[in-house]
Amino acid sequence: xxxxxxxxxxxxxxxxxxxxxxxxxxxxxxxxxxxxxxxxxxxxxxxxxxxxxxxxxxxxxxxxxxxxxxxxxxxxxxxxxxxxxxxxxxxxxxxxxxxxxxxxxxxxxxxxxxxxxxxxxxxxxxxxxxxxxxxxxxxxxxxxxxxxxxxxxxxxxxxxxxxxxxxxxxxxxxxxxxxxxxxxxxxxxxxxxxxxxxxxxxxxxxxxxxxxxxxxxxxxxxxxxxxxxxxxxxxxxxxxxxxxxxxxxxxxxxxxxxxxxxxxxxxxxxxxxxxxxxxxxxxxxxxxxxxxxxxxxxxxxxxxxxxxxxxxxxxxxxxxxxxxxxxx
Numbered sequence: 001x002x003x004x005x006x007x008x009x010x011x012x013x014x015x016x017x018x019x020x021x022x023x024x025x026x027x028x029x030x031x032x033x034x035x036x037x038x039x040x041x042x043x044x045x046x047x048x049x050x051x052x053x054x055x056x057x058x059x060x061x062x063x064x065x066x067x068x069x070x071x072x073x074x075x076x077x078x079x080x081x082x083x084x085x086x087x088x089x090x091x092x093x094x095x096x097x098x099x100x101x102x103x104x105x106x107x108x109x110x111x112x113x114x115x116x117x118x119x120x121x122x123x124x125x126x127x128x129x130x131x132x133x134x135x136x137x138x139x140x141x142x143x144x145x146x147x148x149x150x151x152x153x154x155x156x157x158x159x160x161x162x163x164x165x166x167x168x169x170x171x172x173x174x175x176x177x178x179x180x181x182x183x184x185x186x187x188x189x190x191x192x193x194x195x196x197x198x199x200x201x202x203x204x205x206x207x208x209x210x211x212x213x214x215x216x217x218x219x220x221x222x223x224x225x226x227x228x229x230x231x232x233x234x235x236x237x238x239x240x241x242x243x244x245x246x247x248x249x250x251x252x253x254x255x256x257x258x259x260x261x262x263x264x265x266x267x268x269x270x271x272x273x274x275x276x277x278x279x280x281x282x283x284x285x286x287x288x289x290x291x292x293x294x295x296x297x298x299x300x301x302x303x304x305x306x307x308x309x310x311x312x313x314x315x316x317x318x319x320x321x322x323x324x325x326x327x328x
Contacts, residue, residue: 008328012313015320027320030070033089035322036079036288036306040096042105043203048311051137051204055311057105061112062315067091068113075116076223076263080286080301089323093117094288094306096227096265097131100206103216110221119216120227120265120288123252125207131231132182134205136171138196139189148188151181175268178237179230179245210256217257225263225286226250235270242275247282262286269308276303 018027039055046056055063067073071089079092093110095102098121110117122131140161147156148163148170155163155170163170174182186193196205208216217224226249228234234242246264253261262285266275269290279287280302287303297303310318310327321327 011328012317012321015317016314019316019320024316028316028323030088031323032084032087033323033325034079034084035089035325036076036092036094036304037322038094038096038290038306038308039106041099041204042101044105046311047204050141050201051134053311054101054204055309057109059315060106061109063318064109064113064115066319068115073115076118076286080304094265095119096267097231098122098207098213098227099203100208100212101203103208103212104203107216107222111219114221116221116223118223118225118263119213120225120263121213121249121253122207122227122229122231122267123249124230125210129207130205131207132174132179132185133171133231135189135193136174136185138201138205139192140170142196143189143192145189145192150185150188175233176236177232178241179232182230182232214257217259223263224253224257224261225265225288226253226261226284227265228267231267233268233270234266234275235272239274243278246275246279250282250284264288265306266290269306273297276300 015027041051041054042057042060043051043054044057046054046059048054071091072085073091073093074083076092076094079090084090093115095106095117098119102119124131140157140163143157145157147154150170153165155165157163165173174185213224216222226246228245229249230245232245234245250261260283262283264279264284264286265288271289271293273293276287276297285302289303289305290308291305307322307325310321313321
């Protein structure tokens, strides 16, 4: 894993070098390809120090303007139908998690350029207006605590503002347990969270309301799918709990929106072949992954991998990586 990260970093640096010495035209030359893009949050300034997956609305509009001017941007339905054009990059857009900032910042831009997109919603709304990874990221960054106790273990805040125990971060610990256990973490940081919600940080944690979700679903440009119920790591929790996350989120969305939900995207991109097949068994027709784990999965037309946007690289380097189909 370390070598893969080093290799990716070296290749990105090499591409930066090529862009600087005059190979921009060649590297950015349009070519045939097929990519489903993954976005998460869109904020006002692109502050990756607060959320490492967010991009600014200025960057987002620049990106949308570029791809609609140069590539073939299509709906996920058309992507599955293989309605691709030759000699160009074919792109479908997806958004994970269901942030309010998608509704406030991304959707107006998508409407302006008439770009279709699919939104995958974590249906925790009735219990919480935020997701546990965002809660933990924010309290870790802004907490004044040096140590906290969770599940009997003492987690110490390090120089990266992460709480760790024996070298394992609290976030990675929480990725291994069901949501009912994760909820205990909220009480540990209750006072910190009160301070955070009183500050202008709403765009980094707040989920859109079901009323806003209904408005999105009524728009012909957009489709709505499930991103599980609580954003738990479905491959780490018991199988039946994972299946319940997948099926209950479907039921909640169908009851809310009044039509069948046929698309599913795995939280964190983590999945097993058994869980992917379970999605098909209960009525999902499009199952979105990040990478394929096995050749058998890749052969099934219902399963599609996605390309995750990287907020840490330049606009041109993002386009080069997108055209190449890989960051390394």
